[in-house]
Amino acid sequence: MASGLTLVLIPGATLLWFLFFIPLMLVRINQAALIGTMILGRTFVGLVDPYTERLGYHLLTRDFLYEPMGRFLSIPVVGWFRLDDSFVFGGLFMGIAGWPLFFLICLLLVIFYRKFVAAKVKAVFRFLGSKIPLFGKPDKTLAETKTVDEYL
Numbered sequence: 001m002a003s004g005l006t007l008v009l010i011p012g013a014t015l016l017w018f019l020f021f022i023p024l025m026l027v028r029i030n031q032a033a034l035i036g037t038m039i040l041g042r043t044f045v046g047l048v049d050p051y052t053e054r055l056g057y058h059l060l061t062r063d064f065l066y067e068p069m070g071r072f073l074s075i076p077v078v079g080w081f082r083l084d085d086s087f088v089f090g091g092l093f094m095g096i097a098g099w100p101l102f103f104l105i106c107l108l109l110v111i112f113y114r115k116f117v118a119a120k121v122k123a124v125f126r127f128l129g130s131k132i133p134l135f136g137k138p139d140k141t142l143a144e145t146k147t148v149d150e151y152l
Contacts, residue, residue, distance in 0.1 A: 056090025
C-alpha cells in the first residue's frame with residue numbers, strides 16, 4: 001500500500017513510473033491493495049500536485065544540484081526518465097522521502113482493520129454465503145485449501 005502511494009505521486013505514463021510499477025507487479029505482495037491504493041490515491045493527488053511541482057522546482061534550481069544533475073542527465077538513457085521536469089522530480093522525491101511515513105500509516109490502517117473490522121466483514125460474507133451460493137463458494141474453497149495445506 002505504501003508503494004502504491006509512492007507510485008501515485010510519480011506522474012503516470014513516464015518511464016520512471018513504469019520502472020517502479022513493473023517490479024512491484026512481479027514481487028509477491030498484495031497487488032489488490034497496491035492497485036486499490038493507487039486508484040484511491042489518484043482521486044486525491046490533485047491536492048498534492050502543486051506542492052510536488054514546487055518542491056521539484058526548488059530542488060532542481062539549487063546551485064549544489066546544478067552540476068551533478070547536468071552530468072547525470074547527460075547520460076544517454078537517463079533523459080527518458082524526465083528527471084529534469086520539476087513535476088516528475090518533485091513527485092519522485094516526495095514519494096521516496098514519504099515512503100516510511102506511508103508505510104507506518106498503512107501499517108496502522110491494517111492493524112485497525114484486523115482488530116476491529118475484519119470479523120464484521122467476514123460475518124457479512126458468511127451471511128451472504130448462506131443466502132447466495134455465489135458468495136459461499138470462496139468460503140468453502142478457502143476451507144478446503146486450509147485442509148490441503150495441513151497435509152503438506
